[in-house]
Amino acid sequence: MKKCAPVIAGLILSTVLLFGCSPAKEYTLMERQYYFMNSPSLLTVYDYFYINGVEDSARVSKFEQMAQEVNDLLGNLDSALSTTYQTSDIFRFNAAAAGATVEISEDTYNVLNIAKSVYNLTDGYYNPAVYYSVQTYGFNGGKTPQSFADLPTDEEIAAYVELSEHFGDLQLTAAEGKYYASKPAYTVQWQGEPLSLKLDLGGIGKGYAADMVNVLFEKYGYTYGKFNFASSSVAFRLHPLEDHAFTLALVNPRRKSENGVYTERADFFRVAVSDVTVSSGGDYENYFILNDGNAQKRFSHIFNPRTGKPAESGVMSATVIGGSAAENDALTTAIIAMGQNSAVEFINSKLTQKQVVFTCESDGYKYYTNIPEGFYEVVNESFTRLEIT
Amino acid sequence: MSLKKVQQVKEDKGFKKADLIIYGAIILLVAALLIAVFASRDGSPPEGVRVYVGGDVVFEYDFASGEYSVYGEAVTVTEGEALNVRIETAGGYNVLEINKSARTAHITEADCRGQDCVHTPAIKDGSGIIYCSPHGVKVVPFGTSDDSTVIM
Numbered sequence: 001m002k003k004c005a006p007v008i009a010g011l012i013l014s015t016v017l018l019f020g021c022s023p024a025k026e027y028t029l030m031e032r033q034y035y036f037m038n039s040p041s042l043l044t045v046y047d048y049f050y051i052n053g054v055e056d057s058a059r060v061s062k063f064e065q066m067a068q069e070v071n072d073l074l075g076n077l078d079s080a081l082s083t084t085y086q087t088s089d090i091f092r093f094n095a096a097a098a099g100a101t102v103e104i105s106e107d108t109y110n111v112l113n114i115a116k117s118v119y120n121l122t123d124g125y126y127n128p129a130v131y132y133s134v135q136t137y138g139f140n141g142g143k144t145p146q147s148f149a150d151l152p153t154d155e156e157i158a159a160y161v162e163l164s165e166h167f168g169d170l171q172l173t174a175a176e177g178k179y180y181a182s183k184p185a186y187t188v189q190w191q192g193e194p195l196s197l198k199l200d201l202g203g204i205g206k207g208y209a210a211d212m213v214n215v216l217f218e219k220y221g222y223t224y225g226k227f228n229f230a231s232s233s234v235a236f237r238l239h240p241l242e243d244h245a246f247t248l249a250l251v252n253p254r255r256k257s258e259n260g261v262y263t264e265r266a267d268f269f270r271v272a273v274s275d276v277t278v279s280s281g282g283d284y285e286n287y288f289i290l291n292d293g294n295a296q297k298r299f300s301h302i303f304n305p306r307t308g309k310p311a312e313s314g315v316m317s318a319t320v321i322g323g324s325a326a327e328n329d330a331l332t333t334a335i336i337a338m339g340q341n342s343a344v345e346f347i348n349s350k351l352t353q354k355q356v357v358f359t360c361e362s363d364g365y366k367y368y369t370n371i372p373e374g375f376y377e378v379v380n381e382s383f384t385r386l387e388i389t
Numbered sequence: 390m391s392l393k394k395v396q397q398v399k400e401d402k403g404f405k406k407a408d409l410i411i412y413g414a415i416i417l418l419v420a421a422l423l424i425a426v427f428a429s430r431d432g433s434p435p436e437g438v439r440v441y442v443g444g445d446v447v448f449e450y451d452f453a454s455g456e457y458s459v460y461g462e463a464v465t466v467t468e469g470e471a472l473n474v475r476i477e478t479a480g481g482y483n484v485l486e487i488n489k490s491a492r493t494a495h496i497t498e499a500d501c502r503g504q505d506c507v508h509t510p511a512i513k514d515g516s517g518i519i520y521c522s523p524h525g526v527k528v529v530p531f532g533t534s535d536d537s538t539v540i541m
Contacts, residue, residue, distance in 0.1 A: 025419075043436045099471040226539065228539060228541075231540065231541040232541070234539055234541060236539075241537065245537075246537050246538070246539055247537055247538040247539070248539055248541070249538055249540045249541075250540075250541065251538065251540060257462070262478050264479070265525075266442075266445035266540055267445075267540055278541065301421070319541070372523065
Protein backbone atom coordinates (compact mmCIF):
# COMPACT_ATOMS: atom_id res chain seq x y z
CA MET A 1 0.00 0.00 0.00
CA LYS A 2 2.85 2.32 0.90
CA LYS A 3 4.39 1.81 -2.52
CA CYS A 4 1.07 2.44 -4.28
CA ALA A 5 0.53 5.84 -2.64
CA PRO A 6 2.64 7.90 -5.08
CA VAL A 7 1.10 6.06 -8.02
CA ILE A 8 -2.42 6.83 -6.84
CA ALA A 9 -1.46 10.46 -6.12
CA GLY A 10 0.02 10.77 -9.60
CA LEU A 11 -3.09 9.37 -11.23
CA ILE A 12 -5.34 11.72 -9.25
CA LEU A 13 -3.16 14.69 -10.25
CA SER A 14 -3.23 13.60 -13.89
CA THR A 15 -7.02 13.27 -13.83
CA VAL A 16 -7.42 16.73 -12.32
CA LEU A 17 -5.15 18.26 -14.95
CA LEU A 18 -6.83 16.39 -17.76
CA PHE A 19 -10.46 17.10 -16.89
CA GLY A 20 -10.43 19.95 -14.38
CA CYS A 21 -8.35 22.70 -15.95
CA SER A 22 -8.98 23.25 -19.59
CA PRO A 23 -10.85 20.78 -21.74
CA ALA A 24 -9.35 20.44 -25.19
CA LYS A 25 -12.83 20.54 -26.71
CA GLU A 26 -15.12 23.39 -25.82
CA TYR A 27 -17.91 25.29 -27.48
CA THR A 28 -17.08 28.49 -29.29
CA LEU A 29 -19.49 30.59 -31.28
CA MET A 30 -19.66 31.84 -34.82
CA GLU A 31 -21.85 34.76 -35.82
CA ARG A 32 -23.16 36.23 -39.05
CA GLN A 33 -24.85 39.61 -39.38
CA TYR A 34 -27.49 40.50 -41.97
CA TYR A 35 -29.51 43.53 -42.93
CA PHE A 36 -32.94 42.84 -44.38
CA MET A 37 -36.43 44.29 -43.82
CA ASN A 38 -34.75 47.57 -42.83
CA SER A 39 -33.34 45.91 -39.72
CA PRO A 40 -30.15 44.16 -38.60
CA SER A 41 -30.24 40.52 -37.63
CA LEU A 42 -27.69 38.18 -36.10
CA LEU A 43 -27.22 34.42 -36.41
CA THR A 44 -25.25 32.79 -33.56
CA VAL A 45 -24.25 29.13 -33.54
CA TYR A 46 -22.24 27.35 -30.84
CA ASP A 47 -20.26 24.31 -31.87
CA TYR A 48 -16.80 22.73 -31.51
CA PHE A 49 -15.35 25.07 -34.12
CA TYR A 50 -11.87 24.72 -32.59
CA ILE A 51 -10.30 21.59 -31.16
CA ASN A 52 -7.02 22.08 -29.32
CA GLY A 53 -6.84 25.53 -30.88
CA VAL A 54 -7.11 24.15 -34.40
CA GLU A 55 -10.07 25.10 -36.58
CA ASP A 56 -12.36 22.21 -37.49
CA SER A 57 -12.89 23.09 -41.14
CA ALA A 58 -15.84 20.71 -41.60
CA ARG A 59 -17.77 22.35 -38.77
CA VAL A 60 -16.89 25.87 -39.94
CA SER A 61 -17.95 24.96 -43.47
CA LYS A 62 -21.28 23.63 -42.17
CA PHE A 63 -21.87 26.93 -40.36
CA GLU A 64 -21.01 28.88 -43.53
CA GLN A 65 -23.53 26.79 -45.43
CA MET A 66 -26.29 27.52 -42.94
CA ALA A 67 -25.33 31.21 -42.79
CA GLN A 68 -25.69 31.42 -46.57
CA GLU A 69 -29.05 29.67 -46.46
CA VAL A 70 -30.24 32.14 -43.81
CA ASN A 71 -29.03 34.98 -46.04
CA ASP A 72 -31.03 33.60 -48.98
CA LEU A 73 -34.09 33.02 -46.80
CA LEU A 74 -34.08 36.57 -45.43
CA GLY A 75 -33.47 38.03 -48.88
CA ASN A 76 -36.40 36.10 -50.33
CA LEU A 77 -38.72 37.10 -47.49
CA ASP A 78 -37.71 40.75 -47.83
CA SER A 79 -38.33 40.57 -51.57
CA ALA A 80 -41.76 39.00 -51.02
CA LEU A 81 -43.09 41.06 -48.10
CA SER A 82 -41.67 44.53 -48.79
CA THR A 83 -44.16 47.33 -49.43
CA THR A 84 -41.62 49.23 -51.54
CA TYR A 85 -39.90 46.69 -53.85
CA GLN A 86 -41.96 46.88 -57.03
CA THR A 87 -41.69 43.16 -57.70
CA SER A 88 -42.67 42.04 -54.20
CA ASP A 89 -45.87 40.13 -53.56
CA ILE A 90 -47.17 42.82 -51.24
CA PHE A 91 -46.31 45.70 -53.59
CA ARG A 92 -48.15 43.93 -56.43
CA PHE A 93 -51.09 43.13 -54.14
CA ASN A 94 -51.29 46.74 -52.95
CA ALA A 95 -51.10 48.04 -56.52
CA ALA A 96 -53.83 45.68 -57.77
CA ALA A 97 -57.40 46.86 -58.27
CA ALA A 98 -60.10 46.11 -55.71
CA GLY A 99 -61.38 42.56 -56.19
CA ALA A 100 -58.28 41.43 -58.13
CA THR A 101 -56.46 38.15 -57.49
CA VAL A 102 -52.66 38.18 -57.25
CA GLU A 103 -50.31 35.21 -57.35
CA ILE A 104 -48.04 35.19 -54.29
CA SER A 105 -45.22 33.05 -52.90
CA GLU A 106 -45.80 30.25 -50.40
CA ASP A 107 -44.12 32.34 -47.68
CA THR A 108 -46.42 35.31 -48.29
CA TYR A 109 -49.37 32.91 -48.28
CA ASN A 110 -48.22 31.51 -44.92
CA VAL A 111 -47.65 34.97 -43.42
CA LEU A 112 -51.08 36.16 -44.56
CA ASN A 113 -52.71 33.05 -43.11
CA ILE A 114 -51.08 33.74 -39.73
CA ALA A 115 -52.06 37.42 -40.01
CA LYS A 116 -55.71 36.47 -40.60
CA SER A 117 -55.61 34.03 -37.68
CA VAL A 118 -54.24 36.67 -35.26
CA TYR A 119 -56.67 39.27 -36.66
CA ASN A 120 -59.54 36.96 -35.71
CA LEU A 121 -58.00 35.99 -32.35
CA THR A 122 -57.50 39.62 -31.30
CA ASP A 123 -60.85 40.80 -32.62
CA GLY A 124 -59.09 43.08 -35.08
CA TYR A 125 -56.56 44.64 -32.69
CA TYR A 126 -53.88 43.24 -34.98
CA ASN A 127 -54.66 44.34 -38.52
CA PRO A 128 -52.03 44.59 -41.28
CA ALA A 129 -54.45 46.62 -43.40
CA VAL A 130 -53.50 49.84 -41.57
CA TYR A 131 -51.21 50.67 -44.50
CA TYR A 132 -52.67 54.11 -45.28
CA SER A 133 -52.60 55.23 -41.64
CA VAL A 134 -48.99 54.07 -41.25
CA GLN A 135 -47.98 56.01 -44.36
CA THR A 136 -49.83 59.20 -43.54
CA TYR A 137 -48.23 59.35 -40.09
CA GLY A 138 -44.81 59.17 -41.71
CA PHE A 139 -43.81 55.60 -40.91
CA ASN A 140 -42.50 53.09 -43.42
CA GLY A 141 -41.52 55.62 -46.07
CA GLY A 142 -44.06 58.36 -45.41
CA LYS A 143 -43.16 61.96 -44.51
CA THR A 144 -42.87 62.53 -40.76
CA PRO A 145 -45.23 65.28 -39.51
CA GLN A 146 -43.28 68.24 -38.10
CA SER A 147 -46.21 69.79 -36.25
CA PHE A 148 -49.77 69.02 -35.25
CA ALA A 149 -50.92 70.87 -38.37
CA ASP A 150 -49.25 68.16 -40.45
CA LEU A 151 -51.27 65.37 -38.88
CA PRO A 152 -54.08 63.80 -40.92
CA THR A 153 -57.64 64.91 -40.27
CA ASP A 154 -60.14 62.71 -38.45
CA GLU A 155 -62.13 62.46 -41.69
CA GLU A 156 -59.14 61.07 -43.57
CA ILE A 157 -58.35 58.58 -40.80
CA ALA A 158 -62.01 57.49 -40.62
CA ALA A 159 -61.87 56.55 -44.33
CA TYR A 160 -58.75 54.45 -43.75
CA VAL A 161 -60.29 52.71 -40.74
CA GLU A 162 -63.44 51.91 -42.70
CA LEU A 163 -61.33 50.30 -45.43
CA SER A 164 -59.07 48.34 -43.06
CA GLU A 165 -62.10 46.77 -41.40
CA HIS A 166 -62.47 44.70 -44.59
CA PHE A 167 -59.18 42.83 -44.03
CA GLY A 168 -61.26 39.82 -43.00
CA ASP A 169 -62.66 39.69 -46.54
CA LEU A 170 -59.21 38.99 -48.03
CA GLN A 171 -59.28 35.48 -49.56
CA LEU A 172 -56.32 33.11 -49.74
CA THR A 173 -56.26 30.09 -52.03
CA ALA A 174 -53.75 27.39 -52.90
CA ALA A 175 -54.04 25.22 -55.98
CA GLU A 176 -51.58 23.00 -57.86
CA GLY A 177 -48.57 24.34 -55.98
CA LYS A 178 -49.50 27.98 -56.56
CA TYR A 179 -50.77 30.50 -54.07
CA TYR A 180 -53.14 33.43 -54.51
CA ALA A 181 -54.48 36.39 -52.54
CA SER A 182 -57.77 37.97 -53.61
CA LYS A 183 -58.32 41.57 -52.66
CA PRO A 184 -61.66 42.63 -51.14
CA ALA A 185 -63.88 44.43 -53.65
CA TYR A 186 -64.64 47.14 -51.08
CA THR A 187 -63.28 50.65 -51.67
CA VAL A 188 -63.53 54.01 -49.91
CA GLN A 189 -63.32 57.47 -51.43
CA TRP A 190 -60.72 59.94 -50.27
CA GLN A 191 -60.16 63.25 -52.08
CA GLY A 192 -62.16 61.98 -55.06
CA GLU A 193 -60.09 58.81 -55.46
CA PRO A 194 -61.24 55.25 -54.75
CA LEU A 195 -58.86 53.52 -52.35
CA SER A 196 -58.56 49.74 -52.25
CA LEU A 197 -57.20 47.70 -49.34
CA LYS A 198 -53.42 47.73 -48.90
CA LEU A 199 -51.21 45.75 -46.52
CA ASP A 200 -48.14 46.37 -44.36
CA LEU A 201 -46.72 43.16 -42.91
CA GLY A 202 -43.98 44.91 -40.93
CA GLY A 203 -45.57 43.74 -37.69
CA ILE A 204 -45.30 40.05 -38.49
CA GLY A 205 -42.56 39.50 -41.12
CA LYS A 206 -39.58 39.46 -38.74
CA GLY A 207 -41.32 36.96 -36.50
CA TYR A 208 -42.00 34.71 -39.49
CA ALA A 209 -38.32 34.99 -40.47
CA ALA A 210 -37.29 33.90 -36.95
CA ASP A 211 -39.59 30.87 -37.24
CA MET A 212 -38.03 29.94 -40.58
CA VAL A 213 -34.46 30.26 -39.24
CA ASN A 214 -35.54 28.04 -36.35
CA VAL A 215 -36.42 25.39 -38.93
CA LEU A 216 -32.91 25.75 -40.37
CA PHE A 217 -31.39 25.17 -36.91
CA GLU A 218 -33.23 21.84 -36.95
CA LYS A 219 -32.16 21.06 -40.50
CA TYR A 220 -28.49 21.60 -39.66
CA GLY A 221 -28.77 19.77 -36.35
CA TYR A 222 -27.64 22.69 -34.19
CA THR A 223 -28.72 22.39 -30.57
CA TYR A 224 -26.98 25.55 -29.37
CA GLY A 225 -27.52 29.01 -30.82
CA LYS A 226 -29.99 31.80 -31.47
CA PHE A 227 -31.22 34.12 -34.17
CA ASN A 228 -32.03 37.75 -33.29
CA PHE A 229 -34.06 39.79 -35.74
CA ALA A 230 -33.19 43.22 -34.32
CA SER A 231 -34.93 43.48 -30.96
CA SER A 232 -38.20 42.38 -32.53
CA SER A 233 -38.07 38.56 -32.65
CA VAL A 234 -35.58 36.00 -31.40
CA ALA A 235 -35.47 32.23 -31.94
CA PHE A 236 -33.62 30.79 -28.95
CA ARG A 237 -32.12 27.32 -29.04
CA LEU A 238 -30.03 26.28 -26.02
CA HIS A 239 -26.96 28.00 -24.56
CA PRO A 240 -23.96 25.69 -24.17
CA LEU A 241 -23.05 26.82 -20.68
CA GLU A 242 -24.50 26.16 -17.26
CA ASP A 243 -28.22 25.46 -17.32
CA HIS A 244 -28.46 25.84 -21.12
CA ALA A 245 -30.70 28.90 -20.73
CA PHE A 246 -30.30 32.37 -22.13
CA THR A 247 -31.24 35.39 -20.06
CA LEU A 248 -33.97 37.40 -21.73
CA ALA A 249 -33.64 40.98 -20.50
CA LEU A 250 -36.59 43.23 -21.35
CA VAL A 251 -35.92 46.85 -22.15
CA ASN A 252 -36.99 49.61 -19.81
CA PRO A 253 -39.15 51.61 -22.24
CA ARG A 254 -38.62 54.84 -20.30
CA ARG A 255 -34.91 54.54 -19.46
CA LYS A 256 -33.70 57.75 -17.84
CA SER A 257 -30.73 59.72 -19.09
CA GLU A 258 -28.97 62.95 -18.21
CA ASN A 259 -26.94 64.96 -20.69
CA GLY A 260 -27.08 62.13 -23.16
CA VAL A 261 -25.81 59.53 -20.68
CA TYR A 262 -28.06 56.79 -19.40
CA THR A 263 -28.47 56.84 -15.64
CA GLU A 264 -30.44 53.61 -15.47
CA ARG A 265 -29.63 50.10 -16.62
CA ALA A 266 -31.09 49.08 -19.97
CA ASP A 267 -33.42 46.37 -18.72
CA PHE A 268 -36.13 46.17 -16.08
CA PHE A 269 -37.13 42.49 -16.19
CA ARG A 270 -35.17 39.26 -16.56
CA VAL A 271 -36.29 35.72 -17.23
CA ALA A 272 -34.46 32.56 -18.29
CA VAL A 273 -35.49 31.18 -21.68
CA SER A 274 -34.39 28.26 -23.82
CA ASP A 275 -35.66 26.47 -26.91
CA VAL A 276 -38.39 29.02 -27.48
CA THR A 277 -39.21 31.97 -29.73
CA VAL A 278 -39.85 35.45 -28.36
CA SER A 279 -41.19 38.65 -29.90
CA SER A 280 -41.19 42.06 -28.36
CA GLY A 281 -42.32 45.54 -29.34
CA GLY A 282 -42.88 48.92 -27.83
CA ASP A 283 -43.56 52.59 -28.33
CA TYR A 284 -39.93 53.39 -27.41
CA GLU A 285 -38.64 52.37 -30.83
CA ASN A 286 -39.49 54.11 -34.10
CA TYR A 287 -41.50 57.07 -32.87
CA PHE A 288 -41.62 60.85 -33.18
CA ILE A 289 -42.59 63.51 -30.67
CA LEU A 290 -44.52 66.72 -31.31
CA ASN A 291 -44.68 69.62 -28.89
CA ASP A 292 -48.17 70.57 -27.79
CA GLY A 293 -47.65 73.80 -25.86
CA ASN A 294 -45.93 72.73 -22.67
CA ALA A 295 -46.50 69.04 -23.20
CA GLN A 296 -44.89 66.57 -25.57
CA LYS A 297 -46.87 63.90 -27.37
CA ARG A 298 -45.33 60.65 -28.55
CA PHE A 299 -46.48 59.05 -31.84
CA SER A 300 -45.22 55.49 -32.16
CA HIS A 301 -45.18 53.09 -35.10
CA ILE A 302 -47.65 50.81 -33.34
CA PHE A 303 -51.16 51.55 -34.54
CA ASN A 304 -54.55 50.96 -33.03
CA PRO A 305 -56.56 49.66 -36.01
CA ARG A 306 -59.81 50.80 -34.41
CA THR A 307 -58.77 54.45 -34.28
CA GLY A 308 -56.37 54.36 -37.25
CA LYS A 309 -53.89 56.35 -35.13
CA PRO A 310 -50.72 55.52 -33.22
CA ALA A 311 -51.71 53.56 -30.11
CA GLU A 312 -52.32 55.70 -27.02
CA SER A 313 -53.47 52.97 -24.69
CA GLY A 314 -50.86 53.57 -21.98
CA VAL A 315 -49.23 50.20 -22.73
CA MET A 316 -45.60 50.96 -23.52
CA SER A 317 -44.23 47.55 -24.48
CA ALA A 318 -45.24 43.91 -24.81
CA THR A 319 -43.33 40.64 -25.04
CA VAL A 320 -44.79 37.27 -25.99
CA ILE A 321 -42.88 34.02 -25.38
CA GLY A 322 -43.62 30.57 -26.81
CA GLY A 323 -45.11 29.07 -29.96
CA SER A 324 -44.74 30.84 -33.29
CA ALA A 325 -42.66 34.04 -33.42
CA ALA A 326 -44.82 35.30 -36.29
CA GLU A 327 -47.91 34.99 -34.11
CA ASN A 328 -46.05 36.55 -31.18
CA ASP A 329 -44.86 39.44 -33.33
CA ALA A 330 -48.44 40.28 -34.30
CA LEU A 331 -49.71 39.71 -30.75
CA THR A 332 -47.32 42.29 -29.27
CA THR A 333 -48.88 44.93 -31.55
CA ALA A 334 -52.40 43.87 -30.55
CA ILE A 335 -51.62 43.92 -26.80
CA ILE A 336 -50.17 47.43 -27.01
CA ALA A 337 -53.17 48.61 -29.05
CA MET A 338 -55.86 47.13 -26.81
CA GLY A 339 -54.72 48.72 -23.53
CA GLN A 340 -54.02 47.28 -20.09
CA ASN A 341 -57.44 46.06 -18.96
CA SER A 342 -58.41 44.40 -22.23
CA ALA A 343 -54.86 43.03 -22.54
CA VAL A 344 -55.01 41.32 -19.14
CA GLU A 345 -58.40 39.78 -19.98
CA PHE A 346 -57.13 38.69 -23.41
CA ILE A 347 -53.91 37.16 -22.01
CA ASN A 348 -55.74 35.21 -19.33
CA SER A 349 -58.43 33.92 -21.68
CA LYS A 350 -56.69 33.46 -25.05
CA LEU A 351 -52.93 33.24 -24.41
CA THR A 352 -52.79 30.64 -21.66
CA GLN A 353 -50.21 28.62 -23.63
CA LYS A 354 -47.84 31.59 -23.94
CA GLN A 355 -45.90 33.71 -21.48
CA VAL A 356 -46.56 37.42 -21.74
CA VAL A 357 -45.08 40.54 -20.15
CA PHE A 358 -46.30 44.06 -20.78
CA THR A 359 -45.51 47.44 -19.27
CA CYS A 360 -47.83 50.41 -18.90
CA GLU A 361 -47.98 53.89 -17.50
CA SER A 362 -50.66 53.81 -14.85
CA ASP A 363 -49.90 55.87 -11.75
CA GLY A 364 -46.19 55.17 -12.28
CA TYR A 365 -44.58 52.45 -14.32
CA LYS A 366 -46.22 49.06 -14.02
CA TYR A 367 -45.68 45.61 -15.46
CA TYR A 368 -48.01 42.68 -15.89
CA THR A 369 -47.04 39.08 -16.55
CA ASN A 370 -48.61 35.64 -16.43
CA ILE A 371 -45.18 34.11 -15.64
CA PRO A 372 -45.40 32.66 -12.11
CA GLU A 373 -43.57 34.59 -9.39
CA GLY A 374 -40.14 33.18 -8.64
CA PHE A 375 -39.42 32.49 -12.31
CA TYR A 376 -38.53 36.06 -13.19
CA GLU A 377 -36.68 39.00 -11.68
CA VAL A 378 -37.61 42.68 -11.74
CA VAL A 379 -34.32 44.61 -11.72
CA ASN A 380 -35.67 48.17 -11.68
CA GLU A 381 -37.63 49.25 -8.63
CA SER A 382 -39.52 51.93 -10.55
CA PHE A 383 -41.60 49.12 -12.06
CA THR A 384 -44.24 47.64 -9.80
CA ARG A 385 -46.73 44.90 -10.59
CA LEU A 386 -50.03 46.01 -12.08
CA GLU A 387 -52.74 44.97 -9.67
CA ILE A 388 -55.98 43.93 -11.33
CA THR A 389 -59.11 44.70 -9.35
CA MET B 390 3.22 -4.38 14.29
CA SER B 391 5.13 -7.64 14.83
CA LEU B 392 8.90 -7.73 15.34
CA LYS B 393 9.29 -9.64 12.06
CA LYS B 394 7.41 -6.92 10.14
CA VAL B 395 9.52 -4.16 11.71
CA GLN B 396 12.66 -6.02 10.71
CA GLN B 397 11.39 -6.34 7.10
CA VAL B 398 10.61 -2.62 6.83
CA LYS B 399 14.07 -1.71 8.11
CA GLU B 400 15.60 -3.88 5.40
CA ASP B 401 13.63 -2.05 2.61
CA LYS B 402 15.98 0.89 2.20
CA GLY B 403 15.81 3.54 -0.54
CA PHE B 404 14.11 3.09 -3.93
CA LYS B 405 14.11 -0.05 -5.94
CA LYS B 406 14.58 0.14 -9.74
CA ALA B 407 10.86 -0.57 -10.39
CA ASP B 408 9.87 2.32 -8.11
CA LEU B 409 12.08 4.73 -10.02
CA ILE B 410 10.50 3.66 -13.34
CA ILE B 411 6.99 4.31 -11.95
CA TYR B 412 7.95 7.73 -10.53
CA GLY B 413 9.67 8.67 -13.78
CA ALA B 414 6.59 7.66 -15.79
CA ILE B 415 4.36 9.78 -13.57
CA ILE B 416 6.62 12.84 -13.95
CA LEU B 417 6.64 12.43 -17.73
CA LEU B 418 2.84 12.01 -17.80
CA VAL B 419 2.29 15.17 -15.72
CA ALA B 420 4.71 17.16 -17.90
CA ALA B 421 2.96 15.98 -21.09
CA LEU B 422 -0.43 16.96 -19.70
CA LEU B 423 0.80 20.44 -18.73
CA ILE B 424 2.16 20.98 -22.24
CA ALA B 425 -1.16 19.79 -23.74
CA VAL B 426 -3.17 22.12 -21.50
CA PHE B 427 -1.19 25.23 -22.44
CA ALA B 428 -0.94 24.30 -26.12
CA SER B 429 -4.75 24.00 -26.36
CA ARG B 430 -5.35 27.66 -25.41
CA ASP B 431 -6.66 29.77 -28.27
CA GLY B 432 -3.74 32.04 -28.99
CA SER B 433 -5.05 33.44 -32.26
CA PRO B 434 -5.72 37.20 -32.39
CA PRO B 435 -9.33 38.25 -31.75
CA GLU B 436 -11.53 39.11 -34.73
CA GLY B 437 -12.99 42.00 -32.81
CA VAL B 438 -14.07 43.23 -29.42
CA ARG B 439 -17.46 44.02 -27.99
CA VAL B 440 -18.15 46.34 -25.04
CA TYR B 441 -21.07 45.74 -22.71
CA VAL B 442 -22.41 48.12 -20.07
CA GLY B 443 -24.78 46.37 -17.68
CA GLY B 444 -25.43 43.63 -20.21
CA ASP B 445 -26.10 46.13 -22.99
CA VAL B 446 -23.85 46.16 -26.06
CA VAL B 447 -22.64 49.75 -26.49
CA PHE B 448 -19.68 49.36 -28.85
CA GLU B 449 -18.17 46.88 -31.29
CA TYR B 450 -14.92 46.95 -33.23
CA ASP B 451 -14.08 44.58 -36.07
CA PHE B 452 -10.32 44.20 -36.59
CA ALA B 453 -10.74 42.70 -40.06
CA SER B 454 -12.71 45.58 -41.56
CA GLY B 455 -11.48 48.30 -39.20
CA GLU B 456 -15.10 49.35 -38.74
CA TYR B 457 -16.80 50.07 -35.46
CA SER B 458 -20.37 50.48 -34.27
CA VAL B 459 -21.59 52.65 -31.43
CA TYR B 460 -24.94 51.89 -29.79
CA GLY B 461 -26.48 54.64 -27.69
CA GLU B 462 -25.02 57.91 -26.56
CA ALA B 463 -22.68 56.69 -23.81
CA VAL B 464 -19.69 56.10 -26.10
CA THR B 465 -17.42 58.60 -27.83
CA VAL B 466 -14.66 57.49 -30.17
CA THR B 467 -11.46 59.35 -31.01
CA GLU B 468 -9.68 58.04 -34.06
CA GLY B 469 -5.92 58.16 -34.45
CA GLU B 470 -3.14 55.63 -34.69
CA ALA B 471 -5.09 53.84 -32.00
CA LEU B 472 -8.80 54.05 -31.42
CA ASN B 473 -9.72 55.64 -28.09
CA VAL B 474 -13.16 54.67 -26.90
CA ARG B 475 -14.55 56.56 -23.92
CA ILE B 476 -17.42 54.78 -22.19
CA GLU B 477 -19.56 56.81 -19.82
CA THR B 478 -21.60 54.94 -17.23
CA ALA B 479 -23.74 55.92 -14.28
CA GLY B 480 -20.77 55.16 -12.00
CA GLY B 481 -18.00 56.80 -14.01
CA TYR B 482 -15.98 56.32 -17.17
CA ASN B 483 -13.53 53.92 -18.78
CA VAL B 484 -11.25 54.55 -21.74
CA LEU B 485 -10.58 51.58 -23.99
CA GLU B 486 -7.61 51.79 -26.34
CA ILE B 487 -7.72 49.62 -29.42
CA ASN B 488 -4.44 49.07 -31.24
CA LYS B 489 -5.60 48.39 -34.77
CA SER B 490 -2.35 46.97 -36.12
CA ALA B 491 -1.43 44.88 -33.09
CA ARG B 492 -5.05 43.72 -32.73
CA THR B 493 -5.11 44.34 -29.00
CA ALA B 494 -7.50 46.17 -26.71
CA HIS B 495 -6.96 47.36 -23.18
CA ILE B 496 -8.37 49.84 -20.68
CA THR B 497 -5.94 52.72 -20.27
CA GLU B 498 -7.91 54.95 -17.94
CA ALA B 499 -10.88 54.76 -15.60
CA ASP B 500 -12.14 56.55 -12.53
CA CYS B 501 -13.15 53.41 -10.67
CA ARG B 502 -11.67 52.83 -7.22
CA GLY B 503 -9.89 49.52 -7.66
CA GLN B 504 -8.44 50.23 -11.12
CA ASP B 505 -8.53 46.45 -11.71
CA CYS B 506 -9.68 47.00 -15.28
CA VAL B 507 -6.68 49.25 -16.00
CA HIS B 508 -4.35 46.60 -14.64
CA THR B 509 -6.00 43.75 -16.55
CA PRO B 510 -3.75 42.57 -19.41
CA ALA B 511 -4.75 43.61 -22.92
CA ILE B 512 -7.07 41.39 -24.92
CA LYS B 513 -4.82 39.90 -27.56
CA ASP B 514 -6.36 36.51 -28.22
CA GLY B 515 -9.73 34.85 -28.12
CA SER B 516 -9.68 34.03 -24.43
CA GLY B 517 -9.30 37.29 -22.50
CA ILE B 518 -11.99 39.43 -20.88
CA ILE B 519 -11.64 42.83 -19.20
CA TYR B 520 -14.22 43.50 -16.53
CA CYS B 521 -14.76 46.73 -14.60
CA SER B 522 -17.08 45.66 -11.82
CA PRO B 523 -17.79 49.15 -10.32
CA HIS B 524 -18.96 50.46 -13.70
CA GLY B 525 -20.48 47.23 -15.04
CA VAL B 526 -18.27 47.52 -18.12
CA LYS B 527 -17.14 44.33 -19.83
CA VAL B 528 -14.87 44.07 -22.86
CA VAL B 529 -14.93 40.68 -24.57
CA PRO B 530 -13.41 39.39 -27.79
CA PHE B 531 -15.71 38.19 -30.55
CA GLY B 532 -16.24 34.48 -30.45
CA THR B 533 -16.33 34.03 -26.69
CA SER B 534 -19.33 32.42 -25.14
CA ASP B 535 -20.42 35.56 -23.35
CA ASP B 536 -23.61 36.17 -25.25
CA SER B 537 -26.07 34.47 -22.97
CA THR B 538 -28.04 37.67 -22.29
CA VAL B 539 -30.33 39.05 -24.97
CA ILE B 540 -31.92 42.45 -24.50
CA MET B 541 -35.14 43.11 -26.37
